[in-house]
Amino acid sequence: MREKDLIAALGTALGEAAISMIRLSGEGAVELVASIFKPRNKDLDLLKVASHTVTLGYICDDQGDIIDEVLVCVMRAPRTYTREDVVEIFCHGGILPVRSVMDLVLQKGARIAEPGEFxxxxxxxxxxxxxxxxxxxxxxRARSSKGAELACNQLTGKISAGIGKLREELKRVLAQIEAEIDFPEDVDPLPKEERLRRIAVLQERVDLLLKGATLGRIYREGLQTVLVGKPNVGKSTLLNMLLGEERALVTDIPGTTRDLIEEMLVLEGIPLRIVDTAGIRESMGLVESLGIERAKDALEQADLVLALFDVTTGITDDDLVVLHLLHGKKGVVLLNKADLPQKQIDPQTMMEHVGDQFPVIEISSKLGWGQKELADAILNVIGAGHIAGETVLLTRKRHQVALEKVKDRLVSAQIAINGNLPLEFIAVDIWDAWSALGEIIGETLPDEIISSIFSEFCVGK
Ligand SMILES: Nc1nc2c(ncn2[C@@H]2O[C@H](COP(=O)(O)OP(=O)(O)OP(=O)(O)O)[C@@H](O)[C@H]2O)c(=O)[nH]1
Ligand SMILES: [Mg+2]
Incomplete structure (x- = not known):
């Protein structure tokens, strides 16, 4: 538990703005602010104002000189963000007045809050x-409207409620087993099939959560995406088109892009971290061959590959190299320059080359054709097309790891039941699964991990 300090921090970004807010939390917060605050209405006393009300007045230093004209909002525990007494001081948004008020607050005994401490x-x-x-x-930090929507769902407790329900059901399975262990004379043992069925139902729900977690992470972090293809197929043109600006150099000379260019963008609600690479071919020189090596590395690390082919050239030897690199990856094949008349590749022929792993779509990077089709294809490839809208989506690696553990323990319980092992073995597995689920909501996590999670926050939140 945190020592019972009175903490303070700037709640808004430091800089010139209309308003800046300093927030205090902890026992004595109201008293501290009252000691440096003069209400404009002399009949008012900050110590006596009703909770959750705003009072106009001045912050004054020890000499009684006015530092700033402010609004002060007093919020009494426990109906506050931190469940402690909270006071927010709304200053005029200059750097100097805010700093002076903050200095005064610290001088009067508050300590500066750590990142995420509120x-x-x-x-x-x-x-x-x-x-x-x-x-x-x-x-x-949301980068897309969908990411913000997921965060809101999680914030209002939808995820916690879902996890809580799953834990209750695990508890019920556990209670039955424990009753059978403790009172073998009084409790009828559950038939093996029924026990297996109950666990299978829970397993299914965990699988669904895991599927959703992959998508949830993508919405939170962005999908690591790489553009590959032989020189001159239009990779940089596609990047520029998706970004809506001329970010990468485009020319009709093959080998224009030499180094990786990474950008973040949102395509039809899907956040992509997209990397444009040097065209892949039998290299012409050292710089280019280094660029091609980097392109291959980027491809290795990508969650999704967008492989471009030029419909006007047919499938060339360089294209075969690109096709070879796609093995074992997830992605979409793009037949680019579909606006030009001299087509040499059609989707059907391409599908015979890549198999049904990769959707094939025709686009024109230059004219912006096929954006919606590309977005749909991406959603299908990452499995998001099959997830129902109301499915709970977990968003962090940490959640995913915990769920994998739950899944693993349930499998182990099923093996124990099938092998007619003593009930104690099954009970341990179910208990482990229950406890791993608790990690997601922070009930069964060590303090260091909790601290590291909050250290990611900004000061003042
Ligand atoms: N007609 C047409 N031309 C395109 C299209 N996409 C790209 N181009 C043209 O193709 C040429 C090469 O485009 P880039 O975007 O530089 O190609 P790249 O794949 O990045 O090439 P490198 O960087 O050399 O690997 C340019 O002249 C583009 O204008 C398209 O959809 N239609
Ligand atoms: Mg390029």
Missing amino acids: TKCAFLNGRIDLAQAEAVLDLI
């Missing part, structure tokens, strides 16, 4: 669970 208080004081605390950060 949210950590909210977690430690039971106002929100860990998944909800993470959602606060995700909402701040």
